[in-house]
Amino acid sequence: MTTRWGMTVPLSGIPLADHAAVYRALDQAGFTDVWSAEVTGADAFTPLALAAAWAPRLRLGTAVTPVFTRGPGLLAMSAAALAETAPDRFALGIGASSPVIVQDWNAGEFSEPYRRTRDVLRFLRAALAGNTVDGAYDTFAVRRFTLERPPAVPPSLLLAALRPGMLRLAATEADGVILNWLAATDLPQVLGALGRRRAGFEVVARIFVCPTTDAGYARALGRRLITSYLTVPAYAEFHRWLGRAEVFDPMWTAWAAGDRRGAGAVVPDEVVDALVLHGSPQECRAQVQRYAAAGVDVPVLALLPTPELAAGEATALLDVIAGLGGGEPR
Template sequence: MTVPLSGVPLADHAAVYGALDQAGFTDVWSSEVAGADAFTPLALAAIWQPGLRLGTAVVPVFTRGPGLLAMSAAALAETAPGRFALGIGASSPVVVGDWNAVPFTEPFRRTRDMLRFLRAALAGETVDQTFDTFAVRRFSLERPPAVPPAIVLAALRPGMLRLAGAEADGVILNWLAAGDVPRALAEVGERRPGFEVVARIFVCPTEDATYARTLGRRLITSYLTVPAYAAFHRWLGRDEVLGPMWKAWADGDRRGALAAVPDEVVDALVLHGSPERVREQVRRYADAGVDVPVLALLPTPELTAGGAEALADLIARLGPHAGEGR
């Protein structure tokens, strides 16, 4: 599950983590955009529910210096030895440049360089090297983790997917349909032992299809108009079906862009229906080669009306233990 959950204060997540564990969820993965940072929700989970595996999906490679990112990852790896995976990615010009005042330049090289730096630093090495996009002078962690975390790479198109396959311990996929997974993994190449495929999957578990599709369209027009995601979906073959949305958005016609997103695209990228139906759709990702399907839970009318009790029931119905009488 993606954490923290929307609408639940971070201080109240002890109950959320407990419910996730009881329902059979194995992992919690954090994101970092403009809400909580990626590390704090996982540090709390490490203490409150020590059986859960932890992951970041993702930490941008631009918004922290190399040393600070290594320190944050090492601290969490020390707190949860053997249970933490560090997911890194390029992020976007808005997050990096507009919100964090850092130039978003050469994202592929910066990601590659940060991956190589982190690999060495988290292994306890002293790093004294000039990379293509930054230089580090004699940095070594005072407290290198006894168990270095796996480093997984967020990737969309062939270059980054190949980098993940060649140098990372796994890949994180995002904003793709189950049917798109084989194409992405073909670029990753032969998977080494222990290499994991993680995918964030947006789910809106409600049978109110109109509500789910309306929300899905808003998300799609917000995300898939970002140049990197637009290029990704062109590469996946959606130029014809999403072309009208991209044109309307470029023309400043936001309503037209929303209206131009076909139902079939929404249904493929934002899973909706009963919790049981959503679970069935998530299994398609696993069948396609995803090792760790990470749900990103969207608000629903039922959650808004039912509060904490409805959330606990939904987690139980979505989890792997659903139907086992737990």
């Protein structure tokens, strides 16, 4: 079993104020990590700050914080505050995000994502070490910025990456890489593109799991997610690079024509099953283990809603967490 086992938080449908019990259950079930995502739900830092207080054994990570939606200084301050709150157990994952999130929802400019991500990574490395940053990067300039409260233990810096350019940047300048929307069978190609890595370099993968034995429900939900995400240009290019152009071309064509229902209908079951894991919690856990066996250091589960969870039984979520847990109860 991999030494680390993560869950994406916060869990859907549960108020943040009620997550103390969730964090305790994750810890007791053998989960070692909680990682936050930042799209339109909670911000990346608040759920982790709560976990820092409520579950002091869990490691915390962002997967990911966009590099365009906060200024470099504010991002450094947010990361420093959490690193101070949870010394030596916080990892900051950053990524380019997408034009929809950056431009349409946050009124920012999505320009030169590779260089912006590289520049923010370099700025954070210097700022979180307590250095004064004064100078121009390719995509922004910073004048005399010094953290008032630099963390005693700077967080590790991880980079979300899909294709070879960003993967190589992660391998050469970051402390780890965060992968998303890939099958376990894709890992040899992706990890091969990383090339030589630093000592201690960490591979994190976000993996969608739908712990239900209702395969029809899981595949319908999986198709909705696939058509929502993998029609985004960055993810479409990622899957072309992975060799799925032929299988996804009908989906992309239907989506471009405005046929959302038709786009989902042409995604084969076997592709859905490879990208959105389903079955009993124990079966999902076994499928996640294949990622670990292929080289993922930290599988991070993204728990999707199921009919069983929607039924609202008080113990249903706890049973699912226990079934998905990565090791011996702690």
